Amino acid sequence: MNNLSHAARLSPDMLNAIADEVGTPAYIYDVLAVEAGIRRWIDAVGDPARISFAAKANTNLAVLALLERSGVGIEVATPGELARARAAGFPEGRIVLGGVPKSESAVRAGIEAGVGMIVLQSGHEVEAAIRHASSYPHGPLPVGLRVRPGIRAGAHPSLETGRADAKFGFAPDRIPEVWERLASADRVRPRTLAFHLGSGLDAVDPYEQAVELMLSLVKSLAATGAPVAELDVGGGLGIDYAGDRDPEPAMLVEALAARLEGVPIELRFEPGRSVVARAGGLLTRVLYRRERNGRPALVCDAGYTDFARNALYGAEHAIVPVEGELTGEPIVEVLGPTCESGDVLGTNRRLHAVRPGDLLLLRDAGAYGFVMASNYNSRPRPPELLANRDGWKVVRPRESLEDLWRGEVIS
Numbered sequence: 001m002n003n004l005s006h007a008a009r010l011s012p013d014m015l016n017a018i019a020d021e022v023g024t025p026a027y028i029y030d031v032l033a034v035e036a037g038i039r040r041w042i043d044a045v046g047d048p049a050r051i052s053f054a055a056k057a058n059t060n061l062a063v064l065a066l067l068e069r070s071g072v073g074i075e076v077a078t079p080g081e082l083a084r085a086r087a088a089g090f091p092e093g094r095i096v097l098g099g100v101p102k103s104e105s106a107v108r109a110g111i112e113a114g115v116g117m118i119v120l121q122s123g124h125e126v127e128a129a130i131r132h133a134s135s136y137p138h139g140p141l142p143v144g145l146r147v148r149p150g151i152r153a154g155a156h157p158s159l160e161t162g163r164a165d166a167k168f169g170f171a172p173d174r175i176p177e178v179w180e181r182l183a184s185a186d187r188v189r190p191r192t193l194a195f196h197l198g199s200g201l202d203a204v205d206p207y208e209q210a211v212e213l214m215l216s217l218v219k220s221l222a223a224t225g226a227p228v229a230e231l232d233v234g235g236g237l238g239i240d241y242a243g244d245r246d247p248e249p250a251m252l253v254e255a256l257a258a259r260l261e262g263v264p265i266e267l268r269f270e271p272g273r274s275v276v277a278r279a280g281g282l283l284t285r286v287l288y289r290r291e292r293n294g295r296p297a298l299v300c301d302a303g304y305t306d307f308a309r310n311a312l313y314g315a316e317h318a319i320v321p322v323e324g325e326l327t328g329e330p331i332v333e334v335l336g337p338t339c340e341s342g343d344v345l346g347t348n349r350r351l352h353a354v355r356p357g358d359l360l361l362l363r364d365a366g367a368y369g370f371v372m373a374s375n376y377n378s379r380p381r382p383p384e385l386l387a388n389r390d391g392w393k394v395v396r397p398r399e400s401l402e403d404l405w406r407g408e409v410i411s
């Protein structure tokens with residue numbers, strides 16, 4: 001899709017008013033863009049129940065509640081995300097406790113909450129699920145196994161999660177033995193093979209390769225008495241941060257559905273970034289200009305404690321002045337105010353006309369933005385706002401200074 005109907009539309013008037021009334025930095029999510037982001041997936045997949053939004057991308061309750069209303073499910077990685085999903089209104093049956101490393105108590109929390117499925121990704125989790133399965137309130141516990149397909153895919157090495165040396169999941173040759181173990185256990189029902197290749201993917205062939213491998217496993221598991229009912233292909237579809245050519249969910253869904261033609265297996269998708277990334281922006285004010293390495297730099301009131309993606313992955317997001325134009329050579333750096341040299345928001349920008357006090361909007365910050373914010377340097381985390389054509393509202397206030405030491409004691 002090139003018209004980006006799922007991108008936030010935040011007017012300069014609104015952004016100025018937000019800066020005046022709420023201050024900066026601030027995250028703003030466009031309601032229509034969130035709805036359009038999930039609608040693309042529902043239109044592609046057909047059935048919202050086959051989609052589990054990956055909560056890790058954005059756990060704001062107001063955003064989750066918008067997604068819940070669309071009828072999709074949710075994939076949660078931790079008891080914390082599980083509690084947020086419930087607080088946002090997701091019924092337990094629409095929650096998948098996903099295939100990231102989990103403690104025994106996390107597996108147990110998912111079982112006791114009655115989630116729709118738990119994806120297990122280590123022997124330790126398998127044994128925990130078997131031990132606690134009798135606490136599942138709805139009959140046999142539906143489980144999946146995460147496979148590590150040994151495929152390199154992802155926008156950055158830290159975002160590649162399906163490699164042979166990744167820390168997630170089982171190597172394919174271990175699956176039959178683990179599946180058998182689950183199939184023969186009391187009150188457990190293995191039903192799903194899952195993988196998650198990585199994040200920021202723009203092509204379908206890695207998914208096709210992984211599905212090919214899953215189908216060979218499906219064949220070898222057919223005789224176990226617990227045939228595979230579902231392939232969970234994880235998330236990972238990226239957005240075009242440098243432009244407007246976002247990979248289409250429909251492209252992925254059609255390619256995989258064609259591969260499964262005639263095979264009685266359902267597909268599950270766990271998109272995060274591609275649903276909400278375009279819907280959010282981070283508003284920041286320029287504190288001052290300086291020179292660094294002979295180049296102009298803008299130091300802003302938002303830093304990597306608010307938005308970590310550049311510091312973590314070198315991710316470059318569009319950063320635009322709320323008023324005014326981009327001018328000159330692309331050499332301006334955009335920096336945060338904390339005490340780390342790596343506190344960078346963007347490099348090589350045409351922001352020569354920007355002056356201290358001006359507002360900048362860092363675009364496409366709706367995924368892996370606020371959720372990765374920290375309190376380093378005792379910086380209160382920024383507020384989160386929902387906006388639509390009629391106005392905006394704060395859905396999570398800026399943290400106060402007292403919030404910074406809540407629960408701490410001086411002994």
Ligand SMILES: Cc1ncc(COP(=O)(O)O)c(C=O)c1O
Nearest residue numbers: 054196199235236270271272273
């Ligand atoms: C198991 C699993 N599913 C889904 C996702 C979502 O990925 P993305 O936001 O790239 O779509 C992740 C991201 O880490 C994940 O680990």
